[in-house]
Every structure is written in structure tokens, then in C-alpha cells.
Amino acid sequence: MFDFMDIDYDEAYEPVGAGPYIPDAGECMRCGVCVSSCPTFRLFQIDEETPRRRIRTIGRILVEKQPVSAEERKHLDNCLQCRACESVCPSRMAYGQLFDQAQAELKVKPGLLAKLAFKLIENKHWLRRLMPLLVVYLKSGLQKPLRFSGLLKKLRLAEAEALLAKPALRPLVVSYPARAAKRGQVALFTGCIAEHFDRETLQAAIQLLNAIGYDVLVPPQQGCCGAIHQHNGQSAAALIDNNIAVFNALNVDAVIHTATGCGAMLSEYQADDDAGQRFRQRLCDINEFLLQHWPDELQLTASGLKVAVHEPCSQRNVLKNQQAVYALLEKIPGLSIAALADNHICCGAGGSYMLTHPDNAGQLRDLKRRAIGDSEADLVVSANFGCAVYLNAGGGRVEHPLQLLARLLPVNM
Ligand code: SF4
Ligand code: SF4
Known part of the structure; x- marks a missing residue:
């Protein structure tokens, strides 16, 4: 009725x-x-x-x-x-x-390409070996003719190819010591592809955590959070078990995630045993952690930029901690901060949705880009890697708020 x-x-x-x-x-x-x-x-x-x-x-x-x-x-x-x-x-x-x-x-059976993608994000060693080939491809000058030929479209690779960016090749090291009086030790969740494609955000996170007095550990055995698998009808159990075991073995104050998409998945790991509870208890979003532990004496350089905040769905609807981003940005003297209009509407990225439903995703991205244009902001910040990549494809200036904060740290940090 x-x-x-x-x-x-x-x-x-x-x-x-x-x-x-x-x-x-x-x-x-x-x-x-x-x-x-x-x-x-x-x-x-x-x-x-x-x-x-x-x-x-x-x-x-x-x-x-x-x-x-x-x-x-x-x-x-x-x-x-x-x-x-x-x-x-x-x-x-x-x-x-x-x-x-x-x-x-529904027992969704993935196609060949999807199977390959699942395997690659499950296996970081294979992914790492592929990266030099990707660099060669990006430098080869083949991109334009290949796009023009229509072959990528036929192979259903056009959308993924359009998102490609130069990857970082070297893995992060295992430990980054504090650069201020030591207050503790945290572990950083880097997941599957962020080490290669979102290195700037991870480095900014490490720099900021070190600046507020925390050693940062980056356990190499960690893997994908499992979100792509779980949301596409595949089992994420092995990925979940691995991450719980890897992070629970560390003597740290918190396990920090930087991308809200991964954070949402990690926070909802359905393991109800002691190990699952211990994992969730120590899990913390980077924006919240920095805000809670920011030392009074740490002053950032002033900035006259006008910044618009994009609120990723995983942050608004699952973590529900978007206010931490605004509060953290307020640490920057002089910064003008505003919410992007229509933040309750998804940008279209949606994990793998931008690849599986490019037409719908593209229309939503157009709406978001219109809101970005209307904001007249110098810079848009988004706490989710997937949203930033999708909004930046083909031109855009969206970055993680951590990158802005890290640039404004005192020079000796
Ligand atoms: S708001 Fe909730 S109860 Fe109402 S139609 Fe939607 S899902 Fe159903
Ligand atoms: S796309 Fe619509 S139905 Fe699906 S999660 Fe978002 S609001 Fe709900």
C-alpha cells in the first residue's frame, strides 16, 4: 500500500x-x-x-x-x-x-577478463611483475593508435585502459620511523593496487603519521580487502582471513586505512571470533586517527586555496566519518573549505562499476564534474582512491586530502 x-x-x-x-x-x-x-x-x-x-x-x-x-x-x-x-x-x-x-x-560466473582481474588483485606478486610492462606500454606511443583502432573496445578493455596511470614500481619498505618524539606504532593498510597507483596518498599518510610521532609498519604479506570479490558474488574469505592474520600478528596501536572504499569493507569483515574482533577494534580511518592525535604544536603552512570536499559513498554511508576530513582540513590556516554540491549522489566509480557499467557511470561522473565546475574550487579532495581516479580520468584535479596536508607540513618533516 x-x-x-x-x-x-x-x-x-x-x-x-x-x-x-x-x-x-x-x-x-x-x-x-x-x-x-x-x-x-x-x-x-x-x-x-x-x-x-x-x-x-x-x-x-x-x-x-x-x-x-x-x-x-x-x-x-x-x-x-x-x-x-x-x-x-x-x-x-x-x-x-x-x-x-x-x-x-546467484552464483555469478565471471567471464575470462573478470577472472583474470580477480586473480591479479588476489596475487600481488603477479601484479608487481606486470607493472614494468605497463610502463613500457605507456611509454611506447601505442596508446593513441590502439585507442583509435577500436581494438580495446572489442576486447572490452577501453574503460580500464582509460584509467591507466604510470605506476610506482618499487614496493614500500616495511618500516618508517617517527620523525617527532615517538608516541607509538601503527600499521598501514595498502591493499592490492594502491602501492602502485596511489603511492602519493600512501606516502602522504606515512609522512603525516611520522610527523605526529608514530612509526609506520607496512606488512608486505597483506592483500586486497576483498571488496571487489564480495560485491561481485565471489568469495572474499581467503583475503579476509589473510589480512586478519597479518595485522593481528603485529604489535601496533592501530591499523590505519587511507581509502574509504577499502575501509568500509575492512570495517565490515564478518569474522565474529576473537581474531575478527581484535582486527576491527584496532582498525582506524586515517582522517580520524590524525585528528584524534594531532599535536597542538604541529603547525601547517597557510594556504589561500579554495577546496571543495567530495564525500565518497563509502565514507558517507558506511564509515559515516566525513566530518573528520573537514575538521582535519581546518588545521590549514587560511584554507577555504566547502562541501561539493550533491555529495549524496555517487560519482559513478562504485568499485568496479565504472568498468562494468561505463554508460551509467559516465553520466553520473558528468553530473559530478558539473558540480565541481560550479564550485569554482582550486582543488577537490576525496578520501577514496577509486573516486579520485575516476574523476581525474581524462583531466581533473581531485586528490586525497592527505596529499594537501602533507605538502603543508613544516619543511623538516
Ligand atoms: S526506505 Fe527502506 S523501507 Fe522504504 S522502500 Fe526503501 S528500502 Fe523499503
Ligand atoms: S544504487 Fe540505489 S539501490 Fe543501489 S545502493 Fe545506491 S541507492 Fe541503493
């Missing part, structure tokens, strides 16, 4: 209060409060592209054990897993968890 309630679909609803999310698709009231928050509804303006309809499909898969049609499946797969719907749902639907369960239940 709630399907026909008089809902203003243009109105963005505020996140509802605290309390556990409910992993039961049958609890959906079909009230429609989630509809205006959904980026795919924004694009298509049809009920099939709403969280409400997807919850119904998920219920058919998980509760009724019914087959779903190709059409229903298409609309379900169009979901970006941004979890904006979860944040506003008055029934506290655990949409993210339900979506992953439905994907697992």
Missing part, C-alpha cells in the same frame, strides 16, 4: 538515526523514502531502478528462492552499491549486506 504514498522524489532525505541495520528483505515497507537518494533512479526515473524494487528482487532470491528474470537481474546489477538507500531507510534495511548475499546466491 505504501507504493503509492505521496513522496517527493526530488527531495533528498536525511540519514536516519543510529541502530543496527536489519538483514531481512521482508522488512521493507515499500515506503519509497530511499528513492530520491538512489543515483540510478536519478538517471532512469523508473521504479525498476529504485532500491525499493531491488529489495523486492533480492527478497525473491533470498527468501522465496524464486528465479528472477533477465530484466529484473539487469536492474539489480545496475545498482552501484553506494548504500545511499541504506542511510535513509526508516526500516534500517541492511541493503549492502542483502545485495552481497543475493550476488552470492
